[in-house]
Amino acid sequence: MTTEGMMLLPPAPHMCQVCAVAHPSHAPHNRDSLYYQMRFRSEHGRWPTWRDAVAHCDLEVQAVWEEALRERGAWDGWEGETPPAPDVFPTPGFIGTITKVKLEDDDGLEDDDGAE
């Protein structure tokens, strides 16, 4: 699944402008928000994880969420400091060619087709 060619409309003004879900600014984004997933992928070339969704929170909030998600087996954040590399998108198999179409005759004279 790719996001190429998709256009996302901005979230409603009262929603989080990153994930399009209503939550306090100090709380994590909703990793499961389709808007967040599509926006994140278009910006980073990969799908977001919960670690991405809590990255803007203070360290205490991050730790609480990570622990709670780990208890539920739902933590999908990468280990260490380096985020995953972007997904490799498939290479387009076909690139179109441009054909020049001549619009006028080279002689500069009107065509003699009998029309007036």
Ligand SMILES: [Zn+2]
């Ligand atoms: Zn959010």
